Amino acid sequence: MNVIFVGSALFVRTFLVFISFGEALSPNRGEQIKNCLNENFDFKRTNWNDTIERDAPSNLKVETTWSSSHVSRYDLTIVTQLSFDRMPALYNQCSTYPGPMAAAVYLPLLQLDDQLHILNGESGDLNPENKERVRKEVERVGRIFQEIDNRNDMCQLDLMFLWEAFDSKQASLLYPVNSLRNYARMQVRTNLLSAIDVDMMISSSVGRAFEHPATLKELTSAVEDRQAVVLPAFEPQRQGPYGRMVADESCKASKENLAIKFKQKSVLQFKLKVFPRGHTPTNYTKWFQCTHPYKVRYQRMYEPWYIGNVKTAPFHDVKFRGYGLNKIAHVASLNYFNFTFLVHPDFWIIHRPHEDTAVRKVVAREASDVNKFGVKLPKNALYYKVTQLFGDAKRGMIRGNFNITLDTSMVRCYNTLTWLPPIPSSQGFPVDPLIFI
Protein backbone atom coordinates (compact mmCIF):
# COMPACT_ATOMS: atom_id res chain seq x y z
CA MET A 1 0.00 0.00 0.00
CA ASN A 2 2.72 2.41 1.08
CA VAL A 3 4.80 1.60 -1.91
CA ILE A 4 1.97 2.32 -4.27
CA PHE A 5 1.24 5.56 -2.47
CA VAL A 6 4.85 6.71 -2.67
CA GLY A 7 5.01 5.60 -6.25
CA SER A 8 1.95 7.54 -7.30
CA ALA A 9 2.99 10.58 -5.31
CA LEU A 10 6.30 10.54 -7.14
CA PHE A 11 4.47 10.16 -10.39
CA VAL A 12 2.26 13.15 -9.58
CA ARG A 13 5.31 15.21 -8.62
CA THR A 14 7.07 14.36 -11.84
CA PHE A 15 3.93 15.14 -13.76
CA LEU A 16 3.55 18.56 -12.10
CA VAL A 17 7.20 19.40 -12.70
CA PHE A 18 6.73 18.44 -16.29
CA ILE A 19 3.70 20.73 -16.63
CA SER A 20 5.32 23.74 -15.00
CA PHE A 21 8.41 23.15 -17.10
CA GLY A 22 6.22 23.20 -20.20
CA GLU A 23 4.52 26.42 -19.12
CA ALA A 24 7.85 28.07 -18.33
CA LEU A 25 9.01 27.32 -21.85
CA SER A 26 6.00 28.94 -23.49
CA PRO A 27 5.46 32.50 -22.27
CA ASN A 28 2.01 33.30 -20.92
CA ARG A 29 -0.48 33.16 -23.76
CA GLY A 30 -2.72 35.87 -22.30
CA GLU A 31 0.24 38.23 -22.19
CA GLN A 32 1.11 37.46 -25.80
CA ILE A 33 -2.47 38.07 -26.93
CA LYS A 34 -2.57 41.36 -25.05
CA ASN A 35 0.71 42.62 -26.48
CA CYS A 36 -0.28 41.60 -29.97
CA LEU A 37 -3.76 43.15 -29.90
CA ASN A 38 -2.37 46.38 -28.44
CA GLU A 39 0.50 46.65 -30.90
CA ASN A 40 -1.11 49.25 -33.16
CA PHE A 41 -3.33 50.79 -30.51
CA ASP A 42 -3.79 54.49 -30.98
CA PHE A 43 -5.95 56.32 -28.43
CA LYS A 44 -9.16 57.40 -30.08
CA ARG A 45 -12.62 57.97 -28.67
CA THR A 46 -15.39 56.02 -30.32
CA ASN A 47 -18.07 58.20 -31.85
CA TRP A 48 -21.71 57.27 -32.57
CA ASN A 49 -22.06 58.50 -36.13
CA ASP A 50 -18.66 57.22 -37.27
CA THR A 51 -19.54 53.79 -35.95
CA ILE A 52 -23.10 53.61 -37.20
CA GLU A 53 -22.77 55.41 -40.50
CA ARG A 54 -19.21 54.56 -41.47
CA ASP A 55 -18.45 51.30 -39.64
CA ALA A 56 -15.47 52.88 -37.89
CA PRO A 57 -13.59 50.14 -36.01
CA SER A 58 -13.83 49.90 -32.25
CA ASN A 59 -10.94 51.27 -30.20
CA LEU A 60 -10.44 48.46 -27.75
CA LYS A 61 -7.43 48.39 -25.47
CA VAL A 62 -6.49 45.23 -23.63
CA GLU A 63 -5.48 46.36 -20.15
CA THR A 64 -4.76 43.04 -18.46
CA THR A 65 -5.19 39.32 -18.89
CA TRP A 66 -5.37 36.65 -16.22
CA SER A 67 -4.70 33.01 -17.02
CA SER A 68 -6.05 30.06 -15.12
CA SER A 69 -3.44 28.31 -13.00
CA HIS A 70 -5.30 25.02 -13.56
CA VAL A 71 -5.10 22.52 -16.36
CA SER A 72 -8.31 22.52 -18.47
CA ARG A 73 -10.49 19.80 -17.01
CA TYR A 74 -12.50 19.13 -20.16
CA ASP A 75 -11.97 19.71 -23.87
CA LEU A 76 -14.87 22.18 -24.11
CA THR A 77 -14.38 25.89 -23.37
CA ILE A 78 -17.32 28.17 -22.64
CA VAL A 79 -16.58 31.52 -24.28
CA THR A 80 -18.29 34.61 -22.94
CA GLN A 81 -18.20 38.41 -22.76
CA LEU A 82 -19.59 40.93 -20.33
CA SER A 83 -19.43 44.50 -19.18
CA PHE A 84 -17.55 45.18 -15.94
CA ASP A 85 -20.75 45.43 -13.86
CA ARG A 86 -21.72 41.84 -14.73
CA MET A 87 -18.83 40.14 -12.91
CA PRO A 88 -21.29 38.50 -10.47
CA ALA A 89 -22.97 36.89 -13.49
CA LEU A 90 -19.60 35.55 -14.67
CA TYR A 91 -18.96 34.17 -11.20
CA ASN A 92 -22.34 32.42 -11.25
CA GLN A 93 -21.90 31.03 -14.73
CA CYS A 94 -18.44 29.79 -13.82
CA SER A 95 -19.90 28.02 -10.80
CA THR A 96 -22.18 25.99 -13.10
CA TYR A 97 -19.41 24.59 -15.32
CA PRO A 98 -16.31 22.94 -13.83
CA GLY A 99 -14.42 23.06 -17.14
CA PRO A 100 -12.49 25.82 -18.93
CA MET A 101 -14.00 29.22 -19.61
CA ALA A 102 -12.61 32.09 -21.67
CA ALA A 103 -14.08 35.53 -21.01
CA ALA A 104 -13.62 39.14 -22.05
CA VAL A 105 -14.70 41.82 -19.57
CA TYR A 106 -15.26 45.31 -20.85
CA LEU A 107 -15.21 48.78 -19.34
CA PRO A 108 -16.72 51.66 -21.37
CA LEU A 109 -15.27 55.05 -20.43
CA LEU A 110 -16.94 58.33 -21.08
CA GLN A 111 -14.51 61.10 -22.01
CA LEU A 112 -16.23 64.26 -23.22
CA ASP A 113 -14.18 66.61 -25.38
CA ASP A 114 -13.98 69.40 -22.85
CA GLN A 115 -10.83 67.85 -21.45
CA LEU A 116 -7.75 69.94 -22.13
CA HIS A 117 -5.37 67.17 -23.04
CA ILE A 118 -7.28 66.02 -26.09
CA LEU A 119 -7.95 69.42 -27.58
CA ASN A 120 -5.08 69.05 -30.01
CA GLY A 121 -6.31 66.26 -32.21
CA GLU A 122 -7.07 62.76 -31.03
CA SER A 123 -3.56 61.67 -30.05
CA GLY A 124 -4.64 61.91 -26.46
CA ASP A 125 -4.92 59.47 -23.64
CA LEU A 126 -7.36 58.59 -20.95
CA ASN A 127 -7.87 61.45 -18.51
CA PRO A 128 -6.69 60.94 -14.92
CA GLU A 129 -10.18 60.07 -13.64
CA ASN A 130 -10.60 57.38 -16.26
CA LYS A 131 -7.11 56.02 -15.60
CA GLU A 132 -8.06 55.73 -11.97
CA ARG A 133 -11.31 54.07 -12.97
CA VAL A 134 -9.41 51.47 -15.01
CA ARG A 135 -6.96 50.85 -12.18
CA LYS A 136 -9.76 50.31 -9.66
CA GLU A 137 -11.78 48.04 -11.93
CA VAL A 138 -8.74 45.94 -12.82
CA GLU A 139 -8.09 45.51 -9.11
CA ARG A 140 -11.70 44.54 -8.44
CA VAL A 141 -11.97 42.14 -11.38
CA GLY A 142 -8.58 40.68 -10.46
CA ARG A 143 -9.84 39.88 -6.96
CA ILE A 144 -12.86 38.05 -8.38
CA PHE A 145 -10.60 36.20 -10.82
CA GLN A 146 -8.37 35.13 -7.91
CA GLU A 147 -11.34 33.93 -5.92
CA ILE A 148 -12.39 31.75 -8.84
CA ASP A 149 -8.87 30.57 -9.57
CA ASN A 150 -8.39 29.49 -5.94
CA ARG A 151 -11.20 26.99 -6.27
CA ASN A 152 -11.18 23.53 -7.72
CA ASP A 153 -14.93 23.15 -8.13
CA MET A 154 -15.44 26.10 -10.48
CA CYS A 155 -14.42 26.82 -14.05
CA GLN A 156 -10.80 27.22 -15.14
CA LEU A 157 -11.00 30.84 -16.16
CA ASP A 158 -8.92 32.76 -18.68
CA LEU A 159 -9.94 36.39 -18.54
CA MET A 160 -9.14 39.47 -20.59
CA PHE A 161 -9.95 43.03 -19.44
CA LEU A 162 -10.57 45.65 -22.12
CA TRP A 163 -11.66 49.26 -22.15
CA GLU A 164 -12.86 51.70 -24.76
CA ALA A 165 -13.28 55.48 -24.54
CA PHE A 166 -16.35 57.27 -25.93
CA ASP A 167 -17.03 60.88 -26.81
CA SER A 168 -20.69 60.79 -25.75
CA LYS A 169 -23.04 58.97 -23.45
CA GLN A 170 -24.99 57.74 -26.47
CA ALA A 171 -21.85 56.27 -28.08
CA SER A 172 -21.04 54.37 -24.90
CA LEU A 173 -24.10 52.21 -25.61
CA LEU A 174 -22.22 50.64 -28.51
CA TYR A 175 -21.11 47.57 -26.60
CA PRO A 176 -18.72 45.75 -29.00
CA VAL A 177 -20.40 42.40 -28.45
CA ASN A 178 -18.89 40.56 -31.39
CA SER A 179 -15.33 41.89 -31.03
CA LEU A 180 -15.47 40.76 -27.41
CA ARG A 181 -16.76 37.31 -28.39
CA ASN A 182 -13.91 36.98 -30.86
CA TYR A 183 -11.24 38.27 -28.46
CA ALA A 184 -12.47 36.00 -25.67
CA ARG A 185 -12.22 33.08 -28.09
CA MET A 186 -8.53 33.79 -28.70
CA GLN A 187 -7.88 32.46 -25.19
CA VAL A 188 -9.43 29.05 -25.92
CA ARG A 189 -7.00 26.16 -25.43
CA THR A 190 -9.38 23.29 -26.21
CA ASN A 191 -10.76 21.76 -29.40
CA LEU A 192 -14.42 22.38 -28.58
CA LEU A 193 -15.96 25.72 -27.74
CA SER A 194 -19.33 27.22 -27.10
CA ALA A 195 -20.00 30.97 -27.09
CA ILE A 196 -22.69 31.39 -24.44
CA ASP A 197 -23.94 34.68 -23.04
CA VAL A 198 -22.92 35.33 -19.46
CA ASP A 199 -26.47 35.30 -18.11
CA MET A 200 -27.04 31.66 -19.11
CA MET A 201 -26.43 28.97 -16.47
CA ILE A 202 -25.07 25.69 -17.78
CA SER A 203 -26.75 22.42 -16.84
CA SER A 204 -24.61 20.27 -14.57
CA SER A 205 -25.20 17.44 -17.04
CA VAL A 206 -22.58 19.06 -19.30
CA GLY A 207 -19.76 18.71 -16.78
CA ARG A 208 -20.96 15.24 -15.74
CA ALA A 209 -21.02 14.05 -19.34
CA PHE A 210 -17.42 15.08 -19.88
CA GLU A 211 -16.39 12.70 -17.12
CA HIS A 212 -17.08 9.97 -19.69
CA PRO A 213 -14.52 9.75 -22.50
CA ALA A 214 -17.24 8.47 -24.85
CA THR A 215 -19.06 11.83 -24.64
CA LEU A 216 -16.01 13.70 -25.77
CA LYS A 217 -15.47 11.30 -28.62
CA GLU A 218 -19.08 11.62 -29.76
CA LEU A 219 -19.13 15.38 -29.54
CA THR A 220 -15.77 15.75 -31.20
CA SER A 221 -16.79 13.67 -34.18
CA ALA A 222 -20.14 15.48 -34.42
CA VAL A 223 -18.54 18.91 -34.60
CA GLU A 224 -15.79 17.67 -36.96
CA ASP A 225 -18.62 16.99 -39.39
CA ARG A 226 -19.66 20.66 -39.37
CA GLN A 227 -22.52 20.06 -37.04
CA ALA A 228 -23.52 22.73 -34.55
CA VAL A 229 -24.50 20.85 -31.40
CA VAL A 230 -27.46 22.80 -30.05
CA LEU A 231 -28.00 23.40 -26.34
CA PRO A 232 -31.73 23.98 -25.76
CA ALA A 233 -32.25 27.24 -23.85
CA PHE A 234 -34.81 27.91 -21.15
CA GLU A 235 -35.87 30.74 -18.91
CA PRO A 236 -37.82 30.88 -15.67
CA GLN A 237 -41.37 32.05 -16.11
CA ARG A 238 -40.85 34.64 -13.38
CA GLN A 239 -38.34 37.48 -13.23
CA GLY A 240 -36.56 38.79 -10.14
CA PRO A 241 -35.15 36.82 -7.19
CA TYR A 242 -37.69 34.02 -7.55
CA GLY A 243 -36.77 33.55 -11.20
CA ARG A 244 -33.08 33.49 -10.28
CA MET A 245 -33.77 30.80 -7.70
CA VAL A 246 -35.61 28.73 -10.29
CA ALA A 247 -32.68 29.17 -12.73
CA ASP A 248 -30.15 28.10 -10.09
CA GLU A 249 -32.22 25.03 -9.24
CA SER A 250 -32.94 24.11 -12.83
CA CYS A 251 -29.36 24.02 -14.03
CA LYS A 252 -28.61 21.43 -11.33
CA ALA A 253 -31.79 19.43 -11.96
CA SER A 254 -32.13 16.16 -13.86
CA LYS A 255 -33.81 16.29 -17.25
CA GLU A 256 -36.86 14.54 -15.71
CA ASN A 257 -37.06 17.22 -13.10
CA LEU A 258 -36.71 19.95 -15.68
CA ALA A 259 -39.56 18.30 -17.61
CA ILE A 260 -41.81 18.69 -14.57
CA LYS A 261 -40.93 22.37 -14.25
CA PHE A 262 -41.56 22.76 -17.97
CA LYS A 263 -44.96 21.09 -17.72
CA GLN A 264 -45.85 23.32 -14.78
CA LYS A 265 -44.65 26.30 -16.84
CA SER A 266 -42.23 27.48 -14.17
CA VAL A 267 -39.55 27.17 -16.89
CA LEU A 268 -40.26 28.02 -20.52
CA GLN A 269 -38.61 27.89 -23.90
CA PHE A 270 -36.24 30.88 -23.92
CA LYS A 271 -38.03 34.06 -25.07
CA LEU A 272 -41.13 32.06 -26.02
CA LYS A 273 -43.47 35.00 -25.46
CA VAL A 274 -41.48 37.76 -27.12
CA PHE A 275 -39.54 35.93 -29.80
CA PRO A 276 -40.71 32.34 -30.43
CA ARG A 277 -38.78 32.09 -33.71
CA GLY A 278 -35.47 32.25 -31.86
CA HIS A 279 -35.70 28.75 -30.41
CA THR A 280 -38.82 27.01 -31.71
CA PRO A 281 -36.86 25.11 -34.40
CA THR A 282 -35.14 23.23 -31.53
CA ASN A 283 -38.52 21.51 -30.92
CA TYR A 284 -38.82 21.37 -27.13
CA THR A 285 -41.57 18.73 -27.24
CA LYS A 286 -39.27 16.40 -29.07
CA TRP A 287 -36.35 17.25 -26.82
CA PHE A 288 -38.13 16.16 -23.68
CA GLN A 289 -38.96 12.84 -25.34
CA CYS A 290 -35.58 12.14 -26.88
CA THR A 291 -32.65 10.15 -25.54
CA HIS A 292 -30.51 10.56 -28.66
CA PRO A 293 -29.33 13.61 -30.60
CA TYR A 294 -31.61 14.68 -33.44
CA LYS A 295 -31.22 17.01 -36.38
CA VAL A 296 -33.28 20.14 -36.88
CA ARG A 297 -33.61 22.37 -39.90
CA TYR A 298 -32.39 25.93 -39.97
CA GLN A 299 -35.23 28.44 -40.07
CA ARG A 300 -35.03 32.22 -40.29
CA MET A 301 -34.32 33.98 -36.99
CA TYR A 302 -33.16 30.76 -35.33
CA GLU A 303 -30.59 31.69 -32.69
CA PRO A 304 -29.59 28.70 -30.58
CA TRP A 305 -26.41 28.47 -28.55
CA TYR A 306 -24.25 25.59 -29.73
CA ILE A 307 -21.03 23.68 -29.31
CA GLY A 308 -18.60 23.92 -32.21
CA ASN A 309 -15.04 23.23 -33.13
CA VAL A 310 -12.21 25.81 -33.04
CA LYS A 311 -11.16 24.70 -36.51
CA THR A 312 -14.54 25.33 -38.17
CA ALA A 313 -16.85 27.51 -36.02
CA PRO A 314 -17.17 30.90 -37.76
CA PHE A 315 -16.19 34.09 -35.95
CA HIS A 316 -18.68 36.88 -35.24
CA ASP A 317 -19.01 39.94 -37.47
CA VAL A 318 -17.62 42.95 -35.58
CA LYS A 319 -19.84 45.44 -37.41
CA PHE A 320 -22.63 44.38 -35.05
CA ARG A 321 -22.40 46.51 -31.92
CA GLY A 322 -24.81 47.40 -29.13
CA TYR A 323 -27.76 45.08 -29.30
CA GLY A 324 -29.80 43.25 -31.88
CA LEU A 325 -29.58 40.53 -34.55
CA ASN A 326 -25.92 39.67 -33.87
CA LYS A 327 -26.58 36.08 -32.86
CA ILE A 328 -29.31 35.64 -35.46
CA ALA A 329 -26.85 36.73 -38.17
CA HIS A 330 -24.18 34.42 -36.75
CA VAL A 331 -26.48 31.38 -36.79
CA ALA A 332 -27.57 32.26 -40.34
CA SER A 333 -23.87 32.16 -41.25
CA LEU A 334 -23.64 28.61 -39.89
CA ASN A 335 -26.37 27.63 -42.29
CA TYR A 336 -24.57 29.43 -45.12
CA PHE A 337 -21.38 27.52 -44.30
CA ASN A 338 -23.39 24.33 -44.58
CA PHE A 339 -23.47 23.42 -40.90
CA THR A 340 -26.27 21.17 -39.78
CA PHE A 341 -27.95 21.56 -36.40
CA LEU A 342 -27.93 18.63 -34.04
CA VAL A 343 -29.76 18.99 -30.74
CA HIS A 344 -28.00 17.46 -27.75
CA PRO A 345 -30.36 15.22 -25.74
CA ASP A 346 -28.88 15.91 -22.27
CA PHE A 347 -27.38 19.39 -22.29
CA TRP A 348 -29.26 22.63 -21.73
CA ILE A 349 -28.81 26.16 -20.48
CA ILE A 350 -31.13 28.46 -18.56
CA HIS A 351 -31.35 32.22 -18.35
CA ARG A 352 -30.78 33.84 -14.98
CA PRO A 353 -33.06 36.92 -14.99
CA HIS A 354 -31.54 40.37 -14.53
CA GLU A 355 -32.29 44.03 -15.25
CA ASP A 356 -32.51 44.98 -18.91
CA THR A 357 -29.44 46.75 -20.27
CA ALA A 358 -29.86 50.36 -21.42
CA VAL A 359 -28.98 49.54 -25.02
CA ARG A 360 -31.49 46.70 -25.19
CA LYS A 361 -34.20 49.13 -24.09
CA VAL A 362 -33.22 51.61 -26.82
CA VAL A 363 -33.26 48.97 -29.56
CA ALA A 364 -36.48 47.37 -28.27
CA ARG A 365 -38.22 50.76 -28.35
CA GLU A 366 -36.98 51.47 -31.87
CA ALA A 367 -38.02 48.02 -33.05
CA SER A 368 -41.52 48.42 -31.67
CA ASP A 369 -41.79 51.93 -33.21
CA VAL A 370 -40.98 50.42 -36.59
CA ASN A 371 -42.87 47.16 -36.38
CA LYS A 372 -45.98 48.36 -34.56
CA PHE A 373 -46.32 51.99 -35.61
CA GLY A 374 -44.51 52.09 -38.96
CA VAL A 375 -42.15 54.85 -37.78
CA LYS A 376 -39.32 55.64 -40.18
CA LEU A 377 -36.11 55.65 -38.17
CA PRO A 378 -33.21 58.02 -38.86
CA LYS A 379 -30.25 56.41 -40.60
CA ASN A 380 -28.13 56.66 -37.51
CA ALA A 381 -30.59 54.76 -35.30
CA LEU A 382 -29.10 51.55 -33.95
CA TYR A 383 -32.07 49.36 -34.91
CA TYR A 384 -31.95 50.77 -38.43
CA LYS A 385 -28.24 49.91 -38.51
CA VAL A 386 -28.53 46.31 -37.31
CA THR A 387 -31.41 45.53 -39.66
CA GLN A 388 -29.33 46.95 -42.48
CA LEU A 389 -26.34 44.80 -41.49
CA PHE A 390 -28.51 41.72 -41.32
CA GLY A 391 -30.05 42.63 -44.69
CA ASP A 392 -26.54 42.89 -46.21
CA ALA A 393 -25.63 39.54 -44.67
CA LYS A 394 -28.75 37.86 -46.05
CA ARG A 395 -28.15 39.27 -49.54
CA GLY A 396 -24.54 38.05 -49.38
CA MET A 397 -25.73 34.58 -48.35
CA ILE A 398 -28.25 34.45 -51.18
CA ARG A 399 -25.65 35.59 -53.74
CA GLY A 400 -22.90 33.43 -52.28
CA ASN A 401 -20.44 36.22 -51.48
CA PHE A 402 -21.16 36.66 -47.79
CA ASN A 403 -18.19 37.78 -45.65
CA ILE A 404 -17.57 38.18 -41.95
CA THR A 405 -15.81 41.41 -40.98
CA LEU A 406 -13.12 40.94 -38.34
CA ASP A 407 -10.90 43.37 -36.43
CA THR A 408 -7.70 43.92 -38.36
CA SER A 409 -5.65 43.66 -35.16
CA MET A 410 -7.16 40.28 -34.38
CA VAL A 411 -6.47 38.96 -37.85
CA ARG A 412 -2.88 40.20 -37.56
CA CYS A 413 -2.50 38.33 -34.27
CA TYR A 414 -3.82 35.13 -35.80
CA ASN A 415 -1.09 35.50 -38.40
CA THR A 416 1.70 36.20 -35.92
CA LEU A 417 0.85 34.06 -32.88
CA THR A 418 1.48 30.72 -34.49
CA TRP A 419 0.11 28.69 -31.59
CA LEU A 420 -3.39 30.07 -32.24
CA PRO A 421 -5.53 27.76 -34.36
CA PRO A 422 -6.02 29.34 -37.80
CA ILE A 423 -9.13 31.43 -38.45
CA PRO A 424 -11.61 29.05 -40.09
CA SER A 425 -11.77 29.66 -43.81
CA SER A 426 -15.10 28.20 -44.70
CA GLN A 427 -16.62 27.81 -48.10
CA GLY A 428 -20.16 29.13 -48.12
CA PHE A 429 -22.94 28.09 -50.47
CA PRO A 430 -25.71 30.34 -51.84
CA VAL A 431 -28.85 29.81 -49.81
CA ASP A 432 -32.42 29.67 -51.08
CA PRO A 433 -33.93 33.19 -50.67
CA LEU A 434 -37.15 31.52 -49.45
CA ILE A 435 -35.37 30.56 -46.25
CA PHE A 436 -35.40 34.20 -45.14
CA ILE A 437 -39.08 34.84 -45.89
Ligand SMILES: *[C@@H]1O[C@H](CO)[C@@H](O)[C@H](O)[C@H]1NC(C)=O
Ligand atom coordinates in the same frame (compact mmCIF):
# COMPACT_ATOMS: atom_id res chain seq x y z
C1 LIG B 1 -25.09 62.29 -36.74
O1 LIG B 1 -25.86 61.90 -37.84
C2 LIG B 1 -27.17 62.44 -37.87
C3 LIG B 1 -27.97 61.78 -38.98
O2 LIG B 1 -27.17 61.43 -40.05
C4 LIG B 1 -27.08 63.95 -37.97
O3 LIG B 1 -28.36 64.52 -38.01
C5 LIG B 1 -26.30 64.49 -36.78
O4 LIG B 1 -26.10 65.88 -36.90
C6 LIG B 1 -24.94 63.82 -36.68
N1 LIG B 1 -24.32 64.20 -35.43
C7 LIG B 1 -23.09 64.67 -35.36
C8 LIG B 1 -22.61 65.05 -34.01
O5 LIG B 1 -22.37 64.79 -36.33
Ligand SMILES: *[C@@H]1O[C@H](CO)[C@@H](O)[C@H](O)[C@H]1NC(C)=O
Ligand atom coordinates in the same frame (compact mmCIF):
# COMPACT_ATOMS: atom_id res chain seq x y z
C1 LIG C 1 -41.59 18.24 -32.91
O1 LIG C 1 -41.41 16.93 -32.51
C2 LIG C 1 -42.62 16.20 -32.36
C3 LIG C 1 -42.29 14.89 -31.67
O2 LIG C 1 -41.26 14.24 -32.31
C4 LIG C 1 -43.27 16.05 -33.71
O3 LIG C 1 -44.45 15.32 -33.61
C5 LIG C 1 -43.52 17.44 -34.27
O4 LIG C 1 -44.00 17.36 -35.60
C6 LIG C 1 -42.27 18.30 -34.25
N1 LIG C 1 -42.63 19.65 -34.55
C7 LIG C 1 -42.11 20.31 -35.56
C8 LIG C 1 -42.62 21.69 -35.76
O5 LIG C 1 -41.29 19.83 -36.29
Ligand SMILES: *[C@@H]1O[C@H](CO)[C@@H](O)[C@H](O)[C@H]1NC(C)=O
Ligand atom coordinates in the same frame (compact mmCIF):
# COMPACT_ATOMS: atom_id res chain seq x y z
C1 LIG D 1 -23.60 20.20 -47.07
O1 LIG D 1 -23.63 19.22 -46.06
C2 LIG D 1 -24.32 18.03 -46.41
C3 LIG D 1 -24.31 17.08 -45.23
O2 LIG D 1 -24.51 17.71 -44.05
C4 LIG D 1 -23.68 17.38 -47.57
O3 LIG D 1 -24.42 16.24 -47.96
C5 LIG D 1 -23.63 18.36 -48.74
O4 LIG D 1 -22.92 17.79 -49.79
C6 LIG D 1 -22.96 19.65 -48.29
N1 LIG D 1 -23.09 20.61 -49.36
C7 LIG D 1 -22.07 21.15 -49.94
C8 LIG D 1 -22.39 22.09 -51.06
O5 LIG D 1 -20.93 20.92 -49.58
Ligand SMILES: *[C@@H]1O[C@H](CO)[C@@H](O)[C@H](O)[C@H]1NC(C)=O
Ligand atom coordinates in the same frame (compact mmCIF):
# COMPACT_ATOMS: atom_id res chain seq x y z
C1 LIG E 1 -17.05 39.68 -49.71
O1 LIG E 1 -15.75 39.91 -50.18
C2 LIG E 1 -15.63 39.83 -51.58
C3 LIG E 1 -14.17 39.95 -51.94
O2 LIG E 1 -13.50 40.77 -51.07
C4 LIG E 1 -16.48 40.96 -52.21
O3 LIG E 1 -16.41 40.88 -53.61
C5 LIG E 1 -17.93 40.78 -51.78
O4 LIG E 1 -18.72 41.84 -52.25
C6 LIG E 1 -18.03 40.70 -50.28
N1 LIG E 1 -19.39 40.34 -49.93
C7 LIG E 1 -20.16 41.06 -49.14
C8 LIG E 1 -21.53 40.54 -48.90
O5 LIG E 1 -19.78 42.05 -48.57
